[in-house]
Amino acid sequence: MNLQLLTKSNLHTHTTFADGKHTAEEVVLSAIADGMEVLGFSEHSFHSNPTVFGMKSPERQQEYRKEIERLQKACADRIKILCGIEQDSHSGIPTDVYDYVIGSVHYVNLGGELCCVDLSAQTTIDAIKKHCGGDPILYAKAYFEAIAKVEDDTQCDIVGHFDLITKFNERTPIFDTSDPRYIKAGLEALDALLEKDVIFEVNTGAMARGYRTTPYPAPIFLRRIAEKRGNVVLSSDSHNKDYLAYGFDKALQIIKASGVGSVLTMTKDGWKNIAI
Numbered sequence: 001m002n003l004q005l006l007t008k009s010n011l012h013t014h015t016t017f018a019d020g021k022h023t024a025e026e027v028v029l030s031a032i033a034d035g036m037e038v039l040g041f042s043e044h045s046f047h048s049n050p051t052v053f054g055m056k057s058p059e060r061q062q063e064y065r066k067e068i069e070r071l072q073k074a075c076a077d078r079i080k081i082l083c084g085i086e087q088d089s090h091s092g093i094p095t096d097v098y099d100y101v102i103g104s105v106h107y108v109n110l111g112g113e114l115c116c117v118d119l120s121a122q123t124t125i126d127a128i129k130k131h132c133g134g135d136p137i138l139y140a141k142a143y144f145e146a147i148a149k150v151e152d153d154t155q156c157d158i159v160g161h162f163d164l165i166t167k168f169n170e171r172t173p174i175f176d177t178s179d180p181r182y183i184k185a186g187l188e189a190l191d192a193l194l195e196k197d198v199i200f201e202v203n204t205g206a207m208a209r210g211y212r213t214t215p216y217p218a219p220i221f222l223r224r225i226a227e228k229r230g231n232v233v234l235s236s237d238s239h240n241k242d243y244l245a246y247g248f249d250k251a252l253q254i255i256k257a258s259g260v261g262s263v264l265t266m267t268k269d270g271w272k273n274i275a276i
Ligand SMILES: [Zn+2]
Pocket: 086, 104, 106, 160, 161
């Protein structure tokens, strides 16, 4: 199934510039040791609102770019390094200097308060009580309305972790993902994004960190992507140099079972569509 080829590339990678465990240089050396051909960094964008994950200042974001450029030059004969950004929908920092943009919704605006959707199960439960009258589906609707607009807000190439709100759902069931209102809200958002020229990542990050046993998005959404011939890319959302292609084998099986026939991957020569 071309797994070996697909594990040679990852575009969703974090470092100590934000909430990753290892420096960019440590990550590059690990990728080279693993035989990877393409490594894309996608640090969390700076945010003028107080946030949990983002780079702490615009200056820090510039330092990030400089360091990735330094590594690009220093390692050009060993690996292709790209400098991307994981642009939060509320960030607003210009992205045109980056090789690519992953657009993500980490916060939903509920009653004027930006609530982080992937901090902990308890913060999600608290926000549902405080802002949604205890109805998780209202929270899910707010999230899906925001992700539906993520390309407008970030001009992203790749949509990050489409159903991120399910991060804690395996251990702490919060959202009934079989509720028709949940499915309708998710599919409406997905359909809006499928009209745009975006790639959906199949993201194994929460698997590597022990929150989930399957990638985002859920099979019901992957099946819709298959039906409408949308594009997908595997990504590890890595926060650790040892997990740069974590779970790609399982994710690929799930993608295939959902009816998606090919996966995009970034190679030294640009995007390639790989039949699976
Ligand atoms: Zn993210």
